[in-house]
Structures are given as structure tokens and as C-alpha cells.
Amino acid sequence: MRIKISIQHVGKVFGEGRQPVEALKDVSLDIADNAFVTFVGASGCGKSTLLRIIGGLEYHTSGEVLVDGAPIMGPGADRAMVFQHYSLYPWLSVMENIKFSRRLRHGRENLREADVEAASGRADALLALMGLSAAANAWPNQLSGGMQQRVAIARALMGRPQVLLMDEPFGALDAQTREVMHDLILHVHRLEKPTLAFVTHDVEEAIYLGQRVVLMAPRPGRIDTIYEVPLPAEREQDMKHTPEFLALKREILARIRETSGMKADQDMLDQLNLQKAEAAS
Amino acid sequence: MPAAPRTGARRPGMWTIRGPLSRRQYWLFAALGLLVPLGLWWGTSSLAGVDKVFLPGPADVFNRLVAWYTEDDLMSDVWISIYRVTMGFVISAAIALPLALLIGTFRPVQALLEPLTDFIRYMPAVAFIPLVMLWVGIDESSKIAIIFIGTFFQMVLMMAEDVRRVPLAQIEAAQTMGADRGETVKLVIFQAAKPALLDTLRVTMGWAWTYLVVAELVAANSGLGYSILKAQRFLQTDKIFVGIILIGLIGLVMDQLFRLAHRKAFPWLYLR
Ligand SMILES: Nc1ncnc2c1ncn2[C@@H]1O[C@H](COP(=O)(O)OP(=O)(O)O)[C@@H](O)[C@H]1O
Ligand SMILES: [Mg+2]
Numbered sequence: 001m002r003i004k005i006s007i008q009h010v011g012k013v014f015g016e017g018r019q020p021v022e023a024l025k026d027v028s029l030d031i032a033d034n035a036f037v038t039f040v041g042a043s044g045c046g047k048s049t050l051l052r053i054i055g056g057l058e059y060h061t062s063g064e065v066l067v068d069g070a071p072i073m074g075p076g077a078d079r080a081m082v083f084q085h086y087s088l089y090p091w092l093s094v095m096e097n098i099k100f101s102r103r104l105r106h107g108r109e110n111l112r113e114a115d116v117e118a119a120s121g122r123a124d125a126l127l128a129l130m131g132l133s134a135a136a137n138a139w140p141n142q143l144s145g146g147m148q149q150r151v152a153i154a155r156a157l158m159g160r161p162q163v164l165l166m167d168e169p170f171g172a173l174d175a176q177t178r179e180v181m182h183d184l185i186l187h188v189h190r191l192e193k194p195t196l197a198f199v200t201h202d203v204e205e206a207i208y209l210g211q212r213v214v215l216m217a218p219r220p221g222r223i224d225t226i227y228e229v230p231l232p233a234e235r236e237q238d239m240k241h242t243p244e245f246l247a248l249k250r251e252i253l254a255r256i257r258e259t260s261g262m263k264a265d266q267d268m269l270d271q272l273n274l275q276k277a278e279a280a281s
Numbered sequence: 282m283p284a285a286p287r288t289g290a291r292r293p294g295m296w297t298i299r300g301p302l303s304r305r306q307y308w309l310f311a312a313l314g315l316l317v318p319l320g321l322w323w324g325t326s327s328l329a330g331v332d333k334v335f336l337p338g339p340a341d342v343f344n345r346l347v348a349w350y351t352e353d354d355l356m357s358d359v360w361i362s363i364y365r366v367t368m369g370f371v372i373s374a375a376i377a378l379p380l381a382l383l384i385g386t387f388r389p390v391q392a393l394l395e396p397l398t399d400f401i402r403y404m405p406a407v408a409f410i411p412l413v414m415l416w417v418g419i420d421e422s423s424k425i426a427i428i429f430i431g432t433f434f435q436m437v438l439m440m441a442e443d444v445r446r447v448p449l450a451q452i453e454a455a456q457t458m459g460a461d462r463g464e465t466v467k468l469v470i471f472q473a474a475k476p477a478l479l480d481t482l483r484v485t486m487g488w489a490w491t492y493l494v495v496a497e498l499v500a501a502n503s504g505l506g507y508s509i510l511k512a513q514r515f516l517q518t519d520k521i522f523v524g525i526i527l528i529g530l531i532g533l534v535m536d537q538l539f540r541l542a543h544r545k546a547f548p549w550l551y552l553r
Contacts, residue, residue: 057453077459087450090549091472103468106459139549152454159458 004195005031005054005163010063012049012221022220023049024060029214029223036189036196038210040203040252042260046221047199048167054197055081055165067163077106080161082152082169088140094151095136098123101159119158126154129188146177153185157192164194168201179237182208186235203252207245208235215252217259224259227252337519342526345519349508362493362505363531365421369428369496370489374482377436384437385444385474386466395441402434407495419500427499431492436485443477444470476547483539490532 012024023046031037039047052058053065056075065072067079075081088097102119127133130150140148149169156164166185170178186209189196200206206213207229217224230244239245293300302310319339325331326338333341349355383390409430417423447470455469497506505524512520544551 055453055457057456075453075456077457079457081453081457083450083454085450086448087454089451089469089472091475091547100455100468101458104455104458104460104464106461139552141549142552155454155458161457165457 001032003030004033004035004068005029005197006064006066006069007031007050007054008064008066010050010053010060010065012046012053012058013061024053025220025222027063027221027223029226031195031197033195034193035212036186036198036210037212037214038206039197039199039214039216040201040206040256041216041224042218042256043201044221045216045218045260047216049221050216051081051165051167051197051199054163055079057081077101077159078161079163079165080156080159082149082156082164082166084168084171085145085148087152088148088155090140093137093139094132094143095123095127097140097151098126098155098158100155123154123158126157129191130154130184144177146173146181149173149181150184153188157188157194160192161194164196166196166198168199170205171201178202178205183235183237185209203249203256204240207231207248207252208240213248213252215255215259225255334516334518337522341519342522345517346523349520349523358503358505358508359527359531361503362497362528365424365496365504366428366486366489366493369425369492370432370486372425373429373433373436373485373489377433377440378478380437381440381444381478382466382471382474384441385447386470391441395438398434398437402438406431406492407498410495410499414499423499424496424501424504427496428489428492431495432485432489435488436481439481439485440474440478443481444474446477447473476543476550479539479543479546483536483543486535486539487532490528490535493528 007027007029010024010027011022014021014023027046027050039050041047049058053060054067054072056072056079072079089100092100099119124133127136130153132147132150132154135143135147135151140151143151153169169185170181173181182205185196185198198206198209200209207227210229211233213227213229214223215225215227216222227248229248231239231242295302295306322336323339326333326336326341337345346355380394384394385391406427410427413423413426413430417426451469451473452465455465460468493504494506494509497504498510501507505528509521509524512518512524
């Protein structure tokens with residue numbers, strides 16, 4: 001299997017000087033071409049930071065990130081990103097949002113009649129794929145949150161990115177809508193075959209979508225465990241109730257609890273109490 | 282009389298917190314808010330013993346308005362003032378807009394210009410009059426310059442803030458679609474900031490009008506602000522009233538025009 005993204009001993013320290021935060025420490029991971037990898041972990045464990053580094057929106061302070069064997073140099077159309085919200089352009093219609101990349105110099109290279117037609121066809125196809133055909137001329141803020149995320153995904157797919165990065169894309173949606181979106185994104189993955197890195201704080205989502213689940217732990221942000229998901233490639237909602245699924249979910253949840261927040265919060269409370277006691281005496 | 286059927290929930294009254302107000306009720310209150318002060322003014326001014334020079338009544342002010350219009354060429358005063366304010370405002374906006382885009386987008390430009398602008402905006406525009414007369418002279422451009430000084434610095438800072446408020450996700454989405462720096466500024470940042478920028482223009486337009494009287498302190502012999510100053514010298518209190526009310530009305534009309542333009546230009550913000 002060809003490696004698409006190679007993350008080698010990556011570290012990231014935020015803030016020069018006074019209070020540096022070690023957001024990532026010695027993170028290594030290979031992601032195969034066309035893989036679907038999900039990332040879970042307590043908040044603040046560096047999931048977003050890692051995804052943004054792959055996307056070129058953030059730079060790492062040590063180690064190396066290679067895409068197709070070449071180090072990344074800033075953001076690029078080969079690595080599209082879908083955000084949790086506020087990324088659509090409210091002044092453009094749904095269709096214009098999806099076709100946004102066609103306005104860019106980069107999207108207009110070798111622009112022949114045939115390309116324009118192909119692009120237009122692709123936009124229509126993506127619109128249909130996302131079930132948005134009826135909303136083509138609507139403005140984004142006329143749509144529900146779920147529909148808006150469909151537009152964002154269609155827009156990200158428009159330029160045929162080889163890598164699709166999604167940072168809690170369904171985090172703001174209600175449970176029913178989220179289930180629909182899960183099957184949709186699996187369908188998109190089968191059809192378009194991007195390499196997909198998907199961040200979530202929902203363990204069930206991570207298992208249902210991912211071929212591998214990467215569990216990260218905070219302070220400093222690092223990879224704790226990588227789980228292979230023991231489910232067939234074709235996922236169905238019913239699988240969420242199988243013993244394997246539930247066992248893995250329980251295991252991951254327990255591990256998150258062990259590695260994360262709770263303990264750190266307790267440590268912090270203890271420390272505060274200690275300081276208070278010292279101050280009192 | 283039979284008791285009205287009890288239906289659990291009722292429409293909340295207008296005095297509930299953030300309660301509803303029908304259109305008719307809105308206009309009723311709006312009219313009340315305008316008529317009560319007018320009535321108070323009229324009442325106070327017609328009390329026995331209140332000198333007209335101290336407080337002219339609505340009728341005196343109206344008569345003065347008519348006299349000014351028929352005998353004293355009111356319209357030329359109005360137009361020259363509109364011209365001065367508009368020119369000062371437009372020049373200010375034309376320079377402030379690109380600067381604000383740069384300040385709100387590039388940190389070095391922000392560091393270079395924002396503290397300086399912040400400093401200058403606290404300097405009183407009136408105090409610049411001698412300098413303006415020295416450097417610009419005493420013709421039309423000096424009045425425009427005063428209005429420019431009064432509005433420009435505030436405008437730059439507010440517009441830069443509008444630009445900075447563009448959601449990062451909108452910018453980064455463009456970058457991961459392959460937009461370069463210029464395209465990101467032109468196709469995303471500027472487009473996204475436009476509604477807020479137009480709103481800032483509307484607010485600063487109001488401020489430009491407040492500098493009119495100051496501007497027409499400089500060797501003017503026409504204009505609403507100048508007329509107010511001259512009326513003060515001749516104790517024509519009613520004329521001062523006319524001038525102030527007219528400036529207020531023109532400002533109100535311009536404000537409404539900006540609001541209308543906002544609704545026309547950015548319809549997606551007014552869907553409900
Ligand atoms: N721009 C930033 N400046 C400083 N610290 C940051 C920045 N972004 C993230 N961090 C810190 O890095 C750590 C990881 O953040 P993040 O990647 O957002 O975590 P996650 O997405 O897993 O919740 C957190 O401690 C966060 O406070
Ligand atoms: Mg995050």
C-alpha cells in the first residue's frame with residue numbers, strides 16, 4: 001500500500017518565550033493512500049493542530065510531514081479542509097460556493113471550453129451527490145446546519161483534492177443529521193477515493209467511519225494508541241450494536257478517560273488546594 | 282358575560298423582556314417619542330416670560346426657515362455644506378479602505394500604523410484649524426480638510442476592525458482551495474467584510490456632519506455651519522435652531538440612504 005501522508009517525529013510548540021505550550025510531541029504516523037483515518041482524544045490533545053499542520057495552515061516546530069514523499073509548503077488545493085462551521089461564503093449562492101475554486105488563478109489554468117463544461121458538470125454532480133440540487137441558488141444562511149456542511153464538503157471536493165481533512169465537521173449537528181452525514185461521507189469516500197483524515201470528539205463516530213482510529217492524549221499532545229477497526233469495509237448503521245463495535249467503543253472511552261482531562265483537572269485542583277493551604281498558613 | 286375560554290399559552294405582552302411589538306404599536310411609540318418633546322418645546326416656549334431670544338417656539342423657527350428659504354438662499358447653504366461633508370467623507374473613505382484592508386490583514390502594517398492612528402485620533406480636529414489654514418489655505422479645500430481630519434483616523438481604525446472580524450475559517454477554506462494571497466484578500470476578506478464596512482461608512486458619515494460647524498469656522502461665508510455661527514453673533518436664536526434641525530435631518534436622510542443601500546447590496550442578510 002502506498003503511503004500518502006508520512007508524519008515523522010512531529011513536534012509543535014505554540015508561543016515563543018514566556019509560556020510555551022507543547023501542543024504536539026514526537027508524533028509519527030503513516031497514512032496510506034485512500035485510507036480513512038479518524039482521530040479522537042480529549043480536547044486540547046492537539047488533534048486540530050495536527051490536522052492543520054497536514055493542511056499547511058499551521059507549521060510544525062520539529063520533525064517532518066511528507067505528502068507523496070515531499071515536505072508540505074503551506075496550504076494547497078491538493079489538501080482540502082472542511083471546518084466545523086463559518087467557512088461558507090454567505091454572499092455566494094450554494095452553487096457559487098461550490099464553484100469557488102474556479103474563480104482562482106490556480107483553477108483557471110489550461111482553461112479550455114471542455115474544462116469549463118467538465119467543471120460545470122462536476123459541480124452539478126456534487127450537488128446531486130449531496131442532495132442539494134434543489135438548493136443550488138439558495139444562500140447558505142437559508143440552509144440548515146446539516147445542509148451547510150454538505151455544501152462545505154461539496155466545495156472541498158470540487159477541486160478533486162487527494163487529501164480531505166475534516167475537523168469535527170459534524171460537531172455542531174444534531175444526532176439524526178449526523179447519522180445521515182456519516183453514510184454520506186462514507187459514500188463520498190468510496191466514490192472519490194480521497195485520503196481522509198477526520199477529527200472528532202465522538203468515539204462512536206470515529207469507529208463507525210474510520211478504518212483506523214488514532215487516539216491522542218494531551219499534555220503534551222501525542223499519539224497514545226492506534227486501533228484497527230474490526231468491521232467490514234462497507235459500514236452499516238446496525239454495526240453500531242455489534243459486540244465488536246461496543247467492545248472497541250468501551251475500550252477507547254476508558255483509555256480516553258485514563259489519559260486525559262479528568263486526571264489533569266484533578267491534578268490542577270490538588271495543586272490549587274495546596275497553594276491555598278500554603279497561603280493560609 | 283361568559284368567561285373567555287382558558288387557553289394555557291397567550292401571546293406575551295409588549296412589556297415582557299424582549300417581548301413583541303406589532304407594527305402599529307411601533308409607529309405609535311415612535312410618534313409619541315417625537316411628539317412629546319415637540320409638545321414640551323412648544324409648551325415651554327409659549328409660557329409667559331420666556332424670551333424668544335432665549336427659546337424661540339416651533340412657529341418662530343418655522344417662519345425663520347421659510348424666510349431663509351425665500352430671502353436668504355437657504356438651498357445654496359445646504360448644497361455647499363453637503364458638498365463639503367461629502368468631499369471630506371469620500372476622500373477619507375477612499376484612503377481609509379485600502380489602508381484598513383492592509384492593517385486588518387498584515388500584522389506588520391498593523392504594528393506600523395495602528396498605534397500612530399490611535400494617537401492622532403485623540404487630537405481635537407478644531408485644534409488643527411490654524412495648521413490647516415497655514416498648509417492648505419482658506420479656500421474650499423481647507424473645510425474639506427477639517428472634515429477629513431475629523432473622520433479619517435476613526436474610520437481607518439473601525440474599518441481595520443471590520444476586516445479583522447472576517448472568520449478565519451473563511452480565509453483558510455480559500456487557502457486550502459488553492460487561493461494565493463492576493464486572491465484571498467480580494468475574493469474572501471474584502472467580500473466578507475463589505476457589509477460591516479458599509480455600516481462603518483454609515484456611522485462615520487454621521488460623524489462627518491458633526492464636524493461641519495468646525496470646518497466652517499475656517500473663513501467660510503456660506504454653509505449651514507457658518508450660518509449657525511453667524512446667527513449666534515446676531516442673537517438669531519431661531520436661525521440657530523433651523524440650522525441645527527436641518528443638519529440633523531440631512532444626517533437622518535443620509536443614514537436611511539445608507540441603510541437602504543445596505544439592504545439592496547447585501548440581501549442575504551435580510552432574509553427574514
Ligand atoms: N494558536 C494557538 N496558540 C497557542 N496555543 C494553541 C493554539 N492553538 C492551539 N493551542 C494549544 O495547543 C493545544 C492543542 O490544541 P488543539 O490542537 O486545538 O486541540 P484539540 O483540537 O485536540 O482540542 C491546546 O493546549 C491549545 O490550547
Ligand atoms: Mg479541535
